[in-house]
Amino acid sequence: MTYCVGTLVDQGLVFLSDSRTNAGVDNVSTFRKMTVYERTCDRVLVLLTAGNLAITQAVVSLLNEDAADASAATPYTATTMADAARIVGAAIRRVYDRDAVALKEHGIEFSANFILGGQIGHEAPRLFQLYAAGNYIEATPETPYFQIGESKYGKPVIDRVLTPAMALDDVAKCLLISMDSTLRSNLSVGLPLDLAICARDALRLSRRLTVGEDDAYFRTVRSSWSAAMEQAFHDVPGPSWD
């Protein structure tokens, strides 16, 4: 499985992904699920992937091959973020056309989910979630985030604290807490993590980090969130049934 989350707030975009893939519990590997398309001062796009690894790698690979072809539409040629979402959607459909029949023969579902966010030129930052059919939805202030993969464990904390007015570093903190809740409750999600922050109008990655087991800040988040949750539990009054 996988857990990836992308957020769009007033100050920009924050993305976080884990790196575990598994085909059964005895076939666990580490694959990064974040791809960045960046041309400084022009655009920065971040693509997160979840689902069947052969499918999601094929989509990313197609986009990379196209990037070498001057006549092809790619995240580097897209004129808007919606245009980029359509280009990624078209790549998903090309992989579907190529592989879906063979996968079906083997009883394998065409399972793939994507989060695409970023900023191109003067357009405001935007965030999309793409489905296996190549169609997509866009984040709005009411729902400023998308999750793909093993999303349920880490959803309550996001639902409670994330707001569009939040500073990017606080969003990063929120996503790391959400990931920690997921890591604790589900073995199919694992370190290292990829964290990317794109400040509005920077048109480049403001920060990209790989967060491993020995990352000092993530260790602080884990231990202090654990202590804070225990405190929070004690702060809720006990029952007075009568």
Place this chain on the structure above:
Amino acid sequence: MTYCVGTLVDQGLVFLSDSRTNAGVDNVSTFRKMTVYERTCDRVLVLLTAGNLAITQAVVSLLNEDAADASAATPYTATTMADAARIVGAAIRRVYDRDAVALKEHGIEFSANFILGGQIGHEAPRLFQLYAAGNYIEATPETPYFQIGESKYGKPVIDRVLTPAMALDDVAKCLLISMDSTLRSNLSVGLPLDLAICARDALRLSRRLTVGEDDAYFRTVRSSWSAAMEQAFHDVPGPSWD
């Protein structure tokens, strides 16, 4: 969907279930998912159900019909909790034998999950989870709880705070917080809730409550947990990336 959780701690057992069932988002109803088998000073058993409502109701109904038959094995005749788990498992298999073929014809999976906990006579309290196949597992001190239904949203808080040494009222608080996280993130789980507490060796329900929208204590839990979570988030230090 549904969310039910049962816990076994040193002081006894606590159970919590929601009451929402849905067949699609436009066919939502309220059905209680908690059944109690109680004979004061002799035994108290609590059965929680999740899955296909026709199947789980059929199982409970069979057990109730048997209770009227002096020669039948029922939760009231079981000599131990493991015996009771086998009796419930046998009822699940009888429903399977009767309905599974017809359900399969209609493309409907035989989906049913059960939590059974309680205490019979001098035996210590025990807690079981039963599967659609009628087989079961038993809780141990390392994993003193079972969840069925929409379990992921409410799992992180239980994983962090529940311990076997916890007082029954604190366990109830923990389960209500877990349920609140689930209610906030998932529409297929809904009020009212059924809460049951069985103190060790009481051999009767120590407390049984229906918790509705206007329940004063649950409102306190919801608002103070929300405030405590926000405080917990602020208590975690912000990132210092360098």
